[in-house]
Amino acid sequence: EAGVTQFPSHSVIEKGQTVTLRCDPISGHDNLYWYRRVMGKEIKFLLHFVKESKQDESGMPNNRFLAERTGGTYSTLKVQPAELEDSGVYFCASSQDLLDTQYFGPGTRLTVL
Amino acid sequence: AQSVTQLGSHVSVSEGALVLLRCNYSSSVPPYLFWYVQYPNQGLQLLLKYTSAATLVKGINGFEAEFKKSETSFHLTKPSAHMSDAAEYFCAVSLYNFNKFYFGSGTKLNVKP
Numbered sequence: 037e038a039g040v041t042q043f044p045s046h047s048v049i050e051k052g053q054t055v056t057l058r059c060d061p062i063s064g065h066d067n068l069y070w071y072r073r074v075m076g077k078e079i080k081f082l083l084h085f086v087k088e089s090k091q092d093e094s095g096m097p098n099n100r101f102l103a104e105r106t107g108g109t110y111s112t113l114k115v116q117p118a119e120l121e122d123s124g125v126y127f128c129a130s131s132q133d134l135l136d137t138q139y140f141g142p143g144t145r146l147t148v149l
Numbered sequence: 150a151q152s153v154t155q156l157g158s159h160v161s162v163s164e165g166a167l168v169l170l171r172c173n174y175s176s177s178v179p180p181y182l183f184w185y186v187q188y189p190n191q192g193l194q195l196l197l198k199y200t201s202a203a204t205l206v207k208g209i210n211g212f213e214a215e216f217k218k219s220e221t222s223f224h225l226t227k228p229s230a231h232m233s234d235a236a237e238y239f240c241a242v243s244l245y246n247f248n249k250f251y252f253g254s255g256t257k258l259n260v261k262p
Contacts (some may be wrong), residue, residue, distance in 0.1 A: 079250075
């Protein structure tokens with residue numbers, strides 16, 4: 037069974053540009069989560085989808101971040117326009133049910149110059 | 150509010166020595182507690198979890214952790230370190246609904262030959 041995959045693995049962009057990160061959860065997992073780790077700090081929750089609905093987006097930093105999960109399969113996280121402080125590693129996780137283990141992807145390392 | 154503190158961003162042990170990674174939490178309600186490990190270029194992998202059953206939890210790869218409510222701790226131990234244990238370890242707390250994790254800042258474990 038394939039795990040959670042994320043694309044790209046690395047992205048380097050200039051301040052003001054737009055970047056879209058993609059997450060493909062494990063097949064059949066209704067719950068999808070986005071987290072972010074900024075330079076050596078703790079991993080922080082961004083938001084949680086149940087199928088295509090946003091269940092909790094309390095961790096989204098500001099309105100420059102837009103997450104979507106059309107059709108309840110893969111998800112995208114768009115940052116527009118990117119700022120320097122958006123640099124970090126963005127993790128995606130999925131779980132079959134709410135109380136199940138969350139399986140994490142390898143992350144996307146975003147660098148904003 | 151929930152928070153997790155991992156003492157020591159870097160821990161170094163000799164191969165065969167005891168591994169002890171410390172985690173303290175604060176939570177307004179009884180928490181669920183987790184340890185995840187991240188090997189280079191991989192996603193976070195669940196080592197073990199405490200969900201209000203036995204206070205001593207055994208995980209994969211010979212790791213275990215003990216929930217101590219009076220000390221608000223959930224330290225991770227392994228009797229004998231292997232070179233393959235070198236990785237970054239994250240402690241996390243979740244509330245009853247599991248919908249989001251609060252992570253510590255991580256501890257990098259180095260194992261010396």
